[in-house]
Amino acid sequence: MLDVFRGLKNLIKVNYVHIDSPVFRLHYSITVILLISFSLIVTTRQYVGNPIDCIHTKDIPEDVLNTYCWIHSTYTLKSFFNKKVGVEVPYPGIGNSREKGREDMSDRKIYKYYQWVCFCLFFQAMLFYAPRWLWKSWEGGKIRALMMDLDVGVCTEIEKKTKKKLILDYLWENLRYHNWWAYRYYLCEGLALVNVIGQMFLMNRFFDGEFMAFGLNVIEYMESDQEDRVDPMIYVFPRMVKCTLFNKFGSSGEVERHDALCILPLNVVNEKIYVFLWFWFVILGLLTFITLLYRLVIIFSPRMRVYMMRMRFRLVRRDNVDTIVRRSKMGDWYLLYILGENLDSVIFRDIMHEFANKLNHNYQHHIHGVPDA
Template identity: 55%
Template sequence: MLDVIRSLKSLLKTSRIQIDNDVFRLHYAVTVTVLLAFTIVVSMKQFVGDPIDCIKSEEVPQSIINTYCWIHATFSLPSAYDKIVGKEIPYPGVDAGYLPSDLSSQELKYHKYYQWVCFMLFFQAALFYFPKWLWKLWEGGKIQALMMDLDIGLFAETEKKQKKKLLVDYLTCSSGQHDWYALKYFFCEALTFVNVVGQMFLMNLFFDGEFLTYGLDVIQFSEMEQSERLDPMIRVFPRVAKCRFFKFGASGNLESHDALCLLPLNIVNEKIYIFLWFWFIVLAILTGLVLIYRVVIIACQPVRVYLLNFRFRIVCPEDLKTVVKNGSIGNWFIIFMLGLNIDPVIFKEVIEELAKRVKTDRKDVA
C-alpha cells in the first residue's frame, strides 16, 4: 500500500523544462496526486474493514444480506433526522416505526453512490489531468527544442554564440507565427477552470444535490448549539443506514426483511469530500484570477512589458519594450517561456540581440 502511494510522488516532480505556470500544476500534479491517493485509500479494505456489514436476519445468511444491500443500495428516512437519538431512534435517519407499504420512493433517501466513490475519484483525477495531456500534445516539445540546452550555460564560447544566433534568427523569422501556439495554452488554462467548476456540479449530481452547499453546511454545523444540530456529513455520508430484502416464505408468500447496515467507509468518505469541497473552491478562485490575468495580458501591451521586466530584472527594460512593442501576443509568450527555461545571462544576451535586429529592420523599412 505504502509503495503504491510513494509511486504517486512522480507526479509531483517538477520538470527541468517549464511549459506552464504554478496554478496549472496545481491541477495536474497536486490535485491528481491527491485524488489518486484517495482512490487507493477508499479501495483498501485494511483501513476500514468490510465496506458494508449488516445485522443479519436469522432466516437469511449474513453474506447474502451484505451482498444484496451493497448492490441495491441502502437508504435513510429523512423524517427521522430530527428525532432524538437514544430515545426515539437509534441513529439519525434510522427508524423502525413504519410499514414498507406506507412509504413511497420520495420518502426514502437512497445512498446509491456509496459503491462508486473510488471509481468517481479516479474519473475526477483523469479529468484534472486532461488539460495537461492536451497542452503537452499541442506544445509538441517546442520550448525544449528552442532551448538547445541553453539552460546549462556551460558551453564553449563558439558553441554558445552559434546557438544564440540560431535562436535569435528563429525568433526574428517566425515573428507573428506563435499566436495560435499561445492561444492553445490559454485555452488549456480556461479548460482547467471549466473542469474544476464543472466537477463541483458533477459532484452535486453524484450526491443528489448535497455537494454544492456541503462545506457551508459543515461550517454552519460547527457554530450551532450541540442540542439542535445535525451533522451534515452524517446526512450525506451516513455510517448506519437501512436496507430491505425480499424473499418468498415457505408457503410462497412474499416476506420483507429489514437490515441495519454499518457503512464504515463513509467515515473516510466524509473527510475526503469536505477537503475536496474547500480545495475545489480555492482552486477555482486561483484559476479564475489567472484567467483575468490572461485577459489583461492579451488586451494590454504595457502589462506584457512590465511582466517581463518584473520577472527578468537582469534584462534592459528598453530592449524588452522594443521586442514586445514590435511583436504579437504569441511572440511575447514564447519569449516569456524561454526566459523561464534558459540561463538568465544567455537570455539577456538573446533579448539584446533581438532588440538590435528589430531596430535595424525598422531603420531599413524607414
C-alpha cells in the same frame, strides 16, 4: 500503506522544463495525484475495513445480506434526522418507517453513490489531466527544442554563441507568428476552469444535489449549536443506514420481508475526502479564474506585458523589453516569457539584448529605406 502509492511515483516526476503556469500545473499534478490516491484508499479494505456490515438474522447468511445491501443501495429517513438521538431515535435518520401506519417512500433518502466512489474519483483524475494532454500535443516540444540545454550556463563560449544564434534566428524568422500558439495554451487554461466548475456540478449530481453547498454547510454546522442542526456530513455520508427490504420464501412458502441495519465504515473516509475536495476545487477554481483575468489583461495591454517582463526578469534592460513588446505580438511575448523561465538568466538577458538590437536595426533600416513622399 506506502505500498499502495508506489504506483503513483511516475506521476510525481519533477519536470524541469516548464511550458505552463503554476496554477495550470496544480490541475494535472497535485489534483490528479490526490484523486488517484483517494480512489486507491477507498478500495483498500485492509485500511478502511469492509465497505458495509449489516446486522442480520440467522435465516440469512451474513455475506449474502451484506452483498445484497451493497448492490441494491441503502437508505435513511429524512424526518428522523431532526429527532433526539438516544431518546427518540437510535441514530440520525434511523427509525420505524411505519410508525404512522403506512410507509412514506418520499421520506426515504436513498444512497447509491458508495458503489461508484472509486470509479468516479479515477474518472475525475482523467478529466483533470485532459487539458494538460491537449496542451502537450499542441506545444509539440517547442520550448524544450529551443532551450538546447541552455538552462545551465556552464558550456563553452563557442557552443553558447552558436545556440544563442539559433534561438535568435528562430525568433526572427517566426516573428509575429506565435499568437495562435499562445491562444491555444490560454484555451487549455479555460478548459481547466470549465473542468473544475463542471466537476462541482458533476459531484452535486452524484450526491443528489447535496454537494454544491456541502463545504459551506459544514462550516455553518461547526459554528452553530450542533444540537439544533443536522450534521451535513452525516446527512450526506451516514455511518448507519437501513437496507432495502430483502424478500425470501419462508418455510411454508410465504414471502418473508427482512430489513437490516447496516454500518458503512467507508463513509468515515468518504466524508473527509469530499470535504477536502470541496475546498480544494473552490480554491483551484478561484485561482484559475484570476489567471484567466490576468491573461485577458496581457492580451489587451502591452504596458502590462512590459511590466510583467521587467518584474520577472530583472537582468533584462528596460529599453530592451520596451522594444521587444512594441515591435512584436502577444504570442512572441509569451514565448519569450516561457523561455525566460527555463533558460539561464544571463543567457536570456543576452538573447533579449541581441533580439532588441536586431528589431531596432530593422526598424531604422525600414524607416530610412522608405522614400520621402
